[in-house]
Amino acid sequence: MVEALAELPLGPVRYFRKTGSTNDEAASWATRGAPDLSLVVADEQTAGRGRMGRRWYTPPGAALAFSLVIRPSAKDLPLASESNAARYTALGALAVCQVLRSKLGLEAEIKWPNDVLLEGLKVAGVLAEAHWDGMQLSAVILGIGVNVSSGSVPPTGLLNYPATCLETILGISLPRLELLRFILSELLYWRERLWEAGFIQEWEERMALRGQRVELRSESINGHVTCRTGTVLGLDEKGGLRLQDDTGKVFSAAFGEILPQVRHSIILVQGD
Ligand code: BTN
Numbered sequence: 414m415v416e417a418l419a420e421l422p423l424g425p426v427r428y429f430r431k432t433g434s435t436n437d438e439a440a441s442w443a444t445r446g447a448p449d450l451s452l453v454v455a456d457e458q459t460a461g462r463g464r465m466g467r468r469w470y471t472p473p474g475a476a477l478a479f480s481l482v483i484r485p486s487a488k489d490l491p492l493a494s495e496s497n498a499a500r501y502t503a504l505g506a507l508a509v510c511q512v513l514r515s516k517l518g519l520e521a522e523i524k525w526p527n528d529v530l531l532e533g534l535k536v537a538g539v540l541a542e543a544h545w546d547g548m549q550l551s552a553v554i555l556g557i558g559v560n561v562s563s564g565s566v567p568p569t570g571l572l573n574y575p576a577t578c579l580e581t582i583l584g585i586s587l588p589r590l591e592l593l594r595f596i597l598s599e600l601l602y603w604r605e606r607l608w609e610a611g612f613i614q615e616w617e618e619r620m621a622l623r624g625q626r627v628e629l630r631s632e633s634i635n636g637h638v639t640c641r642t643g644t645v646l647g648l649d650e651k652g653g654l655r656l657q658d659d660t661g662k663v664f665s666a667a668f669g670e671i672l673p674q675v676r677h678s679i680i681l682v683q684g685d
Contacts, residue, residue: 421598424451427442428455438455443551464538477559507616508600509529513536537559540558627644629656
């Protein structure tokens with residue numbers, strides 16, 4: 414594992430055959446001083462976590478599950494605020510999306526802010542967790558899960574969005590380690606460009622559901638959930654989602670998740 418990643422300028426690497434969650438491993442390592450770009454990889458997670466308190470399914474031998482400790486650089490610090498945290502989530506999603514496009518020829522898209530979709534089905538998810546030292550960002554734990562073989566697609570009861578895996582779409586088996594290397598290399602590339610306009614531009618170009626009507630669900634820190642509907646326009650300059658509501662008003666959302674909305678039409682059948 415470590416040899417296969419040796420060409421990349423990473424920090425130390427820890428590999429687990431089985432662990433609870435790589436994000437938890439990386440977070441506790443970060444509190445004990447893990448340097449920038451320390452990497453935790455697991456073959457199996459028994460308590461993998463997704464966004465909004467959901468479970469993430471990682472049975473052995475079927476998926477990619479890893480977490481990177483990102484220490485903000487001097488360049489990042491003045492820019493990294495709570496409202497900008499979505500940028501790190503997008504970093505993970507963009508890296509996966511670009512690799513699926515450039516190395517596997519797949520038309521991958523990003524469902525704002527963190528899901529990678531293939532043919533409208535979820536193939537990867539990103540969980541970026543920010544750690545603060547008072548008002549200052551001390552680390553971001555960037556966790557990425559990719560469904561590689563069919564065993565990684567969760568059973569229906571665990572699905573929050575229809576899912577697929579790379580091998581089902583491609584019809585061939587894939588070397589997971591090589592895929593990991595490509596994704597990490599792409600991550601390192603975009604990490605250097607995180608605050609550039611080109612990053613937002615690339616992310617926006619890869620956005621799924623543009624021009625479509627969606628429901629935006631946002632949960633505040635006290636667990637209060639709000640739902641709004643609107644048509645996806647794109648991104649604002651901070652990476653927030655720009656939507657247009659039914660009255661034509663344009664608004665932005667910094668947090669939340671979106672679900673495509675199916676318009677229910679009522680067909681009137683004329684009787685005699
Ligand atoms: C989501 O789609 O809700 C995010 C899923 C993130 C899953 C990855 S797998 C590696 C890392 N460890 C975890 O416990 N979660 C992330």
